[in-house]
Structures are given as structure tokens and as C-alpha cells.
Amino acid sequence: MQADTAMAATPASAVAAAAVVIEGVDKHFGKVQALRSLSAHIHYGRLTGLVGPDGAGKTTLMRILTGLLVPNAGRVTLAGYDVVKDNDAIHVASGYMPQRFGLYEDLSVMENMRLYAQLRGMDADRNADLFAELLDFTRLGPFTKRLAGKLSGGMKQKLGLACALMARPKVLLLDEPGVGVDPVSRQDLWRMVQALTDEGMAVVWSTAYLDEAERCESVLLLNQGQLLFDGPPQQLTAQLEGRSFRLENVGAERRAVLTEALDLESVSDGVIQGAGVRVVLRDGAQASQIQALADRARVALAPVPARFEDAFIDLLGGGPGGTSTLAERLPPVELGSDIAVSCRNLTKRFGEFTATDQVSFEVRKGEIFGLLGPNGAGKSTTFKMLCGLLKPTAGEAHVVGHDLRRATGAAKSRLGYMAQKFSLYGLLSVQQNLEFSAGVYGLEGNTRRERIAEMIETFDLSEWLSATPDSLPLGHKQRLALACSLMHRPPVLFLDEPTSGVDPITRREFWTHINGLARKGVTIMVTTHFMDEAEYCDRVAMLSRARLIALDTPDALKRAAANAEHPDPTMEDAFIHLVESADREMEAAA
């Protein structure tokens, strides 16, 4: 019924059952083919996921739907209007939230909302009640006077959503709203979108996160500009039923077991889940090989329900192998002590604001240690202090025995750092980037030549040496960034959201290397928003409001969150549980 109301305003000549009709759309930029003869329907009252790896064409399609790009061939109508011919009507009928935060950071929350209300032809003063409702809906009420630039990532997205919702569009287009948003804020976004679709709005949510895709009522799965699947995610997942297994409680050997499993002919994909290893068999393969592996490792092999991610990886031809060529070449790391990184009462204040408050922990050699927390919890600040990029206000931190306050230089020479977005030099070629990082870590002469040659060989970069990093496929770009940070063979590696916005296959390849490095004794410190990645960690430190609220193995954290409602909580459930109970305690104390 709701859908009918929404349709009422569409011109009678263009009445269509679907909110969006895409017919044979082609789009290319120069030689790059972004979309190839794409046809699909998007319906009212439904949450449609636009799913695919980076560079699949999701943003291009979104921009075509909002009339910001013109397709080279084919036709798209939105709410009955042609996106090219009725461009002005499209802007009225659709609400669009771009991938990058598109609001004015130097305007306050209220000023941004008023601007968008007025741009959409609403009188901001006469709609005070609507503003109040939207603020309540987004839980931004207490922050109306705050500048948008000072909001956390999750709050920014909610503000973006509020602005896109002004004047109630018929179709809401959200381009990767979940990127860089912590699970708590993400849950808020889901709740809001759910409420909107219940009332008949068509919502398109584009994402590279497959757990998000699983929650959509319908998905359009894109890869390299082509539509691979159109339908409810369960339909795709169902095809994989009976092919997913978990090796339970493998414990300390799980990385070795995963490597072995991935190298099996019958296994198409595998990931670490806490102490267990989850594998997906190839189409038509028998479980005998994996059963043999389980017997050898003396662990139980249990069938588990298929996930959308399994189906996705399978559709793309399976994940990468399990052996890291990089780790094989590395000599095992020898450290004087068993503790690679430690901090005690680490505190950082920026003026009045405390970003990190008395955080203490120790990281053992060869451990993969995760730092998790909502946006603005102090992860990055803590991380930056540990790799010597920020000076602590109080407390101490040591990396491989070097005091970071006194011997920052010495400590830095013993650690590798891979920043968010890879931070490669766009104007230098791949070869020059490698040479630069070798030079910056003081490698000279033969060592330098050998290391560079070794990195080129292990990461298979020889074809790309004269290309610029930006022209590399994402997976290669990530390899290059990893190569640069490992040039000096550091015993400790810091990874700051290393796979943010990276597709699952590239992510698996990356973790194969990381697992291999950990097995050689390299200590890995990682921050992430990806709950899947937290599962790869030996231990996870959870930060919230500048404090360390939990520190344990992923399995223990999940167990602690179990209750009658969620007997088998996911890492995401555990995260939300921990942050919310820490918040309650804070409020109770205050």
C-alpha cells in the first residue's frame, strides 16, 4: 500500500512497477569500461544492495541513477523519469548520499540540514517538527550546533542520511554508507533504512562488505561492470548449501591449518574464525580431503550454514591459495625478549580532550593483535603513539625494547607501517616507490638491490614497474604498499585499517601474507572496522571513549556477549555488546 502512495506522484504516462529500471546500460571512461550492458530493476519498499568489489562499477551506476553521469548506451528511469531527459525531476525524486562525506564541514549540523531542506524546496522554519523528527530519528538532537567536520564517522553518515531524506525522496541512493563506520553506528543506519523501506521507499545501499549484502532483501552483484547476480541473497547462498565447514577449536595451529586447507585442491576458500578455520569446498568436491586434514590436526569438522560471502567468492572463482611467497622467503624473526610491543598507562590529550586514557597492554612476539573500537574511540591515536608518530602526554610505550619517548628513531627503524589508503607516491612509478622506501630505511648497495628484486619477485610486480601506483589493480596496489613497509624486514608491522574498502578476494590474499608473516614471528598490530578481520587476530583490544574496555581472544569476547537472544554471537554482536555495556557503566558512574 505504501508503495502505491509513493507512486501516486509519478506521471501516469510513465507508471512502472519498479522504482528504477535499468536497460542495457554501458558506460566507459576513455578506455576503461565501467559498466557493460547492465539491465536490472529496483523495487519500492525494498532494500536493494549494490554489491561488488572495488572498481566493480557501483559508484558509476549510482551516479548514473542520480543523473550525475550520462550512460553511453542504454536507458535508465527512476520513479518513472528518464535520468538524462528529465534530469531536474530526478533530483527531486531521488535522495543521494555520495561515498565521500558531501556535507559542509564548516557548517553546523543544523545549518547543513537547513541548507538541504531549502535546496529541496522546503521552508525550514515551517517544518520545525520535521526537523525535530529527523534529529530524533538520527539521534543527532544533542549535536545540532556542532560543526559537521567535528562529528565522528558514524554521525557524519547519519547526518548525510538526514540531508538526503529531506523532502522525502521516492528513491534513496546510499553509496557505501557503511565504510569507516563502526558496528554501533552501522546498526543505527540499518535501523533507519529498515524504517524507510517499511514505508515504501526504495533504498539502494552500495557496499563492498558482504555481511551487509546479506542483510539486503535483494542484491545486484557487480563485478568488473557486469551483473553477476540479481535476486535475494539467500537464493545465491542456497546454491552453496552443504559446502561450508568449520574445523573447530584448532587453536594455536590454525594459521598452519588454514594454509594447508587453502592449498588443498578441493577447497575454494577459507578464513580464520577465532580459534576455528572455516572452509568452503569447490563445486562438486567431496569433503574427504578436508576430513583427512581435520583428522591429522585432531579437530572436529562441522558443517556450517553457507554465507553470502562464500557464494560471492565462489562466483568469482574462489579465493587465492594459502601459501605466502613473501613469508617463505623471510628468515624467522629473532627478538631478545618475548614481548614485542608494550605500553603502560599510555595517555594522549589534545587540549581538554583526552583521546587515549591510561591504556596498558603487552603484545607477544609473533602475535596478531587487533585494536578495535567505534569511531573516535582513540584507536588511531593509540596506534600512532605506538609507532612513534605522536608523542604520548603521559605513560610509556616500548617497541622491541626501545622506549618510544627517548629512542623514537631506533624504534621506528624496527617497525614497518602501512597507512590507510596505502600512502604510495602517485607521481612515482612502482619501481621508484620501492627504491624510495628502501632508501628511506637506509638500505644501501647490494642489500638494497637484492631486497627490491626480492619484493618485485615475491609480489609479482615485474610487469608493473614503470606504472604509477594509481593505475595498478587494487590487489597489486596493496601488495606494493605491503612491500614498501616490509623492505627493511621489520620484526613489528603496524597496519592501519589495511583493507578498508578492499574487496574480499584482495583481502584474503592480504591476510594470507599476514598469516605467513606471523608464522615467521613477525608481530602484527592492526586496526580495523572489519569484524571478519578481528577474527584473524590472536587477541583483540577493544577501545571505547579513549579507554580500554576489553582485551581477549575473539572467541572469548564472543562468548562473553552470548545470551538467550544470541546464543552464538558474531564478532559484530560482541562488539556492540561491549561498547554498549561500557557506555552504560560510564553513565551509571556519572
Place this chain on the structure above:
Amino acid sequence: MSAVAEHKKGSASMQPDLRRFDLRRLVALVTKESYQALRDPSTLLIAFVLPVVLLLLFAYAVSLDAKEVRVGVVLESPGASAQSLAAAFSGTRFLNTHFVHDRREVADQLVSGALRGYVVIPQDFEQRLAQRGAEPLVQIITDGSYPNTANYVENYARGVVQTWRAGLDVAAPAQSVVLEPRYWFNPELESRRALIPGAIAIVMTIIGTMLTALVVAREWERGTMEAVLSTPASVAEILIGKLLPYFVLGMLSTLGAAALAVFVFGVPMRGSLAALLLLSAVFMVPALGQGLLISSLARNQFLAAQIALFTGFLPAFMLSGFLYEIDAMPAPIRAITRAVPARYFVDSLKTVFLAGDIWAVFLPNLAAMAAIGALFFLIAKRATRKNLE
């Protein structure tokens, strides 16, 4: 979720507003831009602090006048006539003379830059003067690495000698014509008076072209343009909303700079304020148009700043007649200056400050500025489309 449900009822009655131009949307955009301009310290710095700095610089640091030029006078002849000529040199307020008896002393000082030139009154000066028919010989040595000053020293020294000679024999018929120069509009020939009005053109170019190019490029860079383009706001509204606040800022800045020029630096204001405002307002058209054009070509701030510097600021500085007289430029360069809007503005500013409201000068200048501005806007409008292609 009753909130959104009610919201929906409200909008069901709302007709899709497809008007190309909507005053409410424009007001919203102007308000937004004004908030941003007021909150960004760099905008205010450029609009109000930079003009003061520039005017101070042009008023005190840059001077095209040669005043108190240090010149040596080598008195090799001990005679009375030579003495009186030397006294004539020391009597001027434009030269700062320095007497010696040996030319070697001053030669070193000229090399070291302590002197800009020297005049030699030779030993045979008296004898030659006494001989009928033989002109006395005075040598002038100048520092050619400062051509303007060298020229000035030469001319001035020549003038001193001629005046002295004329005073020597009043009855001499050869000197019957006496030139009595008067400099109109700027009787003291103070370059400050000509420079400061021109500096206003530079300030306006910076605000109009540079600032506008930067703020539009910033919207592309930060991704805010994509969000605004996806709303019903039209290109015209977005662009006018962008320009209007900077137009006002530019006019305010002009008023401030004019007040500074008149009340602090003593530049006369012989024309009317209304004429000044009209000229400034019309000059903002090409200045803003150019800024807009740049930003539609360059969608990042660094590139926009570079282009604005090379196509806006430098021509306004070098080719507008502000620092260098256009008539003294070679013909091809002179032709190029016709495309520089600041040229017409500098000319008009000098007129309105130093001469008065001379509409015969203003009207062609106004027409030229408006024409160039219209052309910029036309190209910018064509280059800006309401999509991301």
C-alpha cells in the same frame, strides 16, 4: 517510525519543484557561502588583511621616484666657477651629493653600490669656460645596472648644469627659451599616488579571481559539489550563490582600500564615490568570471591557485599599466594588454582618484570590462554542466 510517515504526508502534497531558478534556493546557497567565508580565517585574511599589507607595501616600500639619490661630485678644478657648479649640485633636493677631489675614491664607491653615479668637473673646466667657443666638459658616470636611476641621474645632472650655465650669463641669447614643466594630476610626481589606486585593482583581482577559483575548486575537492549537484538546485543558482558573497566581499574590500588610500596615504579623491563603486562593481564581472572559468577547468585547489596566479594576478600586476606604463611596451605586448580586464580598471582608478569623474574615460573602460566579463561567464557556463562528466 512515525516520524518519516508524517514527513511523507507533508511531501505528498508538495509538487515537484522544477523551476530552473528559485530565489529561496539561491538565498540558502548564499547564506551557506557567507557562513563559510566568515568562518574561514583565510578568506578574511585575503579580503581585509592582504589589501592593507599590499597598500602599505606600495605606499612605502615600492617607490619609482628617484629621491635623495647618492651621487658623487669630483671637484678636480679648484676654480670659482667649478665651485659654484658644485654648489648647484648640492643645492638640489633630489640628489644627495658627496664631494671628493679624486675620482678614484668615488669609482670604488660606485662599484660597491654606495653611489649611483658621479659627476666629474675636470681640471681644465675653468680654461675651457674662459675660452670663447669652447664648451666646458663635465663628465657623468652612472651605474648602468640600474637603468632607470642611471637615466634619471644623467638627466638631472644635465639639468643642473644647464640651469647653472643659464644663470651664469643671463644675457646670453642662446638660452632665451626656458622650459617651465608642470605635472598635472600629480604635481609632486609622487609615484605613490599613481600606485595606490592601481593596487586596488590588484586586491580586487585576488578576491574576485583567486578566491573564487579556490572556493569552487574546494567544493569539487571535498566532494560537496557532488552532493549539491544531486539536489534540485540549478547550475545558475549554484554559481550565483557562489559569486554573490564574493562580490560583496570584493566591494567591501574596495571601500576599505579606498578609505585607506585617501585618509592614510593622502591620495586625492577627485572623482565621486559613486563612480568608484560603479567601476569596481563592473570590474568584478570579469574578475569573478575568470575565477569561475578557472574553477570549471581545474577541480582541485592547487591547480586552480596556479592558474589564477598566472592568468589573473600576474597580468594584473605586469600588464595593466599598474607598475609599467603600457605605452612604453612593445606593440605585441600592448595588444595583449587589451585582453587584461585589470588594464581598464587601473586606468579608470587612476582617473577617478587623480583626475575626477571623466566619463569619456570611464565609458569605454566600463564597456571593455563588461564585454570581457560576459565572455568569461559565457565560456564558464558552457564548461559547467550539472553532472560529473
